[in-house]
Amino acid sequence: MKITEALKGNSYPGRGVAIGTSSDGRKGLIVYFIMGRSVNSRNRVFVPDGEGIRTEAFDPAKLSDPSLIIYSPVRRINGATIVTNGDQTDTIYDFLARGETFEAALRTRTFEPDGPNFTPRISGVLYPDGGYALSILKSGDPEGKTVLREFFDYPDAAAGRARLIHTYVGDGSPLPSFKGEPKEVEMDEDCPEKLAEAVWNALDKDNRVSLYAAAVELATGEIKSAIINANK
Numbered sequence: 149m150k151i152t153e154a155l156k157g158n159s160y161p162g163r164g165v166a167i168g169t170s171s172d173g174r175k176g177l178i179v180y181f182i183m184g185r186s187v188n189s190r191n192r193v194f195v196p197d198g199e200g201i202r203t204e205a206f207d208p209a210k211l212s213d214p215s216l217i218i219y220s221p222v223r224r225i226n227g228a229t230i231v232t233n234g235d236q237t238d239t240i241y242d243f244l245a246r247g248e249t250f251e252a253a254l255r256t257r258t259f260e261p262d263g264p265n266f267t268p269r270i271s272g273v274l275y276p277d278g279g280y281a282l283s284i285l286k287s288g289d290p291e292g293k294t295v296l297r298e299f300f301d302y303p304d305a306a307a308g309r310a311r312l313i314h315t316y317v318g319d320g321s322p323l324p325s326f327k328g329e330p331k332e333v334e335m336d337e338d339c340p341e342k343l344a345e346a347v348w349n350a351l352d353k354d355n356r357v358s359l360y361a362a363a364v365e366l367a368t369g370e371i372k373s374a375i376i377n378a379n380k
Contacts, residue, residue, distance in 0.1 A: 151179065151333040152350035154312055159352045160185070161314040162323065163233040165272045166347075167280040167302075168310020170338035176274045176364040177310060177335050179347050180221050180231050183355040188212045193377040194358040199224045201360055206379035216260055216267075222360060227276035227369050229362070233315060234260065234269050244273075250281050251299050258295045259285050264322040266292045268315050278366045279303040282313050286325045300330055310335045338363050340374035348376045 151166055166179040182203075184190040191210045194201045200222035205211040211218075219235045225244045230237050236257045243253035250273045260267040268286035275281075281301045288294035302311060311330035316323045337343040344361035351359070362373035 149331070149333055151310065151312055151335050152346050154331050154333050155347065155350040158318050160316060160319040160323070160355055161351075162267070162316040163270065164312060164314035165231050165233070165270050165282065166310050166312040166333065166335065167231070167272045167274050167282065168333070168335050169278055169305040169307050170363065171308035171336070172338070173278070173307035174366060175338050176229070176278050176280070176305075176366055177338060177343065178222070178229060178231055178272075178274060178362045178364070179312075179335070179343065179360070180233075181347065181351060181359040182221075182233070182357045183351065184357045185355060189217060190357055191379070192217055192357055193379050194221070194360050194375045196373075196375070199371055200229075201373075201375065203358070206377075216262060222362070224371070229274040229364060229371065230271070231273075232269065232271040233267075236269050236271055240271060240273065250283070254283050254285060254299075255297060257285060259287050259292070261292075263292050264290070266325070267323070268325050270313050270315055270326070272313075274364060276366070276369060278305050280305060280311075282311055282330050284313060284326060290322075308334060308336075340372050344374040344376050 163182045202220045240253040266287035272282045288296045313330040340361045359376045364371045
């Protein structure tokens with residue numbers, strides 16, 4: 149299944165991370181998107197920040213609560229590319245910088261404190277050799293009293309294949325958290341601009357906010373990326 153097919157028709161998957169490998173096996177591919185329904189959530193754009201990105205308020209006057217919407221979704225450290233839906237990006241960065249692991253970093257974190265949704269924290273890391281890992285931290289009960297930390301490791305990434313995880317199964321009240329393993333998908337395009345456009349067009353046009361796509365040359369570590377923002 150193509151990543152566009154996996155997303156099309158889902159009005160609200162929330163925030164999503166996909167990591168994989170190009171069809172020729174030479175590039176690691178990353179997609180990160182955010183969606184929103186409230187004024188605060190929709191009032192965002194992605195902007196470049198070194199070799200990564202950060203979120204900013206499109207209209208600072210409309211920013212009511214920055215705590216869960218202003219963060220750095222993508223950062224790079226020692227050839228690894230981190231992508232997450234929250235400030236756990238910084239936690240992972242700090243752990244990798246001192247030689248510790250992606251998994252150890254996320255064992256210090258939990259889901260977002262936005263009950264009754266208790267939005268999961270989703271995270272991924274693309275390693276320099278093309279292997280990658282994904283994680284989801286979600287509530288283990290409707291009251292948010294327990295946390296489930298799930299990790300998925302893909303050290304032998306198959307060319308042309310990727311894994312997709314997003315915060316919600318779809319729309320609902322409260323929003324239902326993602327379940328099961330990350331979806332195996334294909335990302336046909338290895339050009340960031342074309343990949344970004346294809347995934348953007350598959351997202352619900354009323355709820356999509358921003359999207360980032362990147363291709364990392366595994367031989368050199370060079371990264372190229374593209375950004376699409378609904379707010380312009």
